[in-house]
Amino acid sequence: MLRPGTPTVHDYMRLRADAGLTPRTEEQSSLALPGSWAGCHVVETASGETVGMGRLIGDGGWYFHVVDMAVLPPHQGRGIGNWVLSWLLDRIRHAAPADAYVSLMADPPGRRLYERSGFTERRDLSIGMAMWLRRVEPGGRG
């Protein structure tokens, strides 16, 4: 069953770790989830276990970024990832103004899924760049 809305903080942390994504702290997770523009998760009916998720962050105007696509390994390859991604893209189609720009960073396991949904590499126009920033403690120097 696909449920609109992000999973709980606990399930989010578990899904990220168990799907092989870098684990995130409870502080990061509990701040991240309410900052989503949209999200959904998939619950296995028989067990009640959350087995997949995905979410969108963005400004609600035209920039949207797909993040946290994850399906537990025993449930991969059954179309759950495609279901989640299709739901997220439909949210944009129905709730965002025309001409939304949707981006993502594609790790190898997701590339085929994203390409099938219409994403293409645009290194002809631009390349993704990223960095990690250290927190400056209060009273510390930048």
Ligand SMILES: CC(C)(COP(=O)(O)OP(=O)(O)OC[C@H]1O[C@@H](n2cnc3c(N)ncnc32)[C@H](O)[C@@H]1OP(=O)(O)O)[C@@H](O)C(=O)NCCC(=O)NCCS
């Ligand atoms: C990426 C992921 C969310 C896809 O979910 P899923 O439920 O397995 O995807 P689907 O069953 O809808 O399959 C979609 C396509 O991806 C392919 N695919 C699924 N798992 C894959 C894997 N581990 N490696 C390569 N391709 C994979 C499928 O073959 C399918 O393509 P096809 O129908 O043309 O054969 C899932 O594999 C996952 O959680 N991976 C680990 C976490 C991760 O890397 N997330 C992506 C971060 S960008």
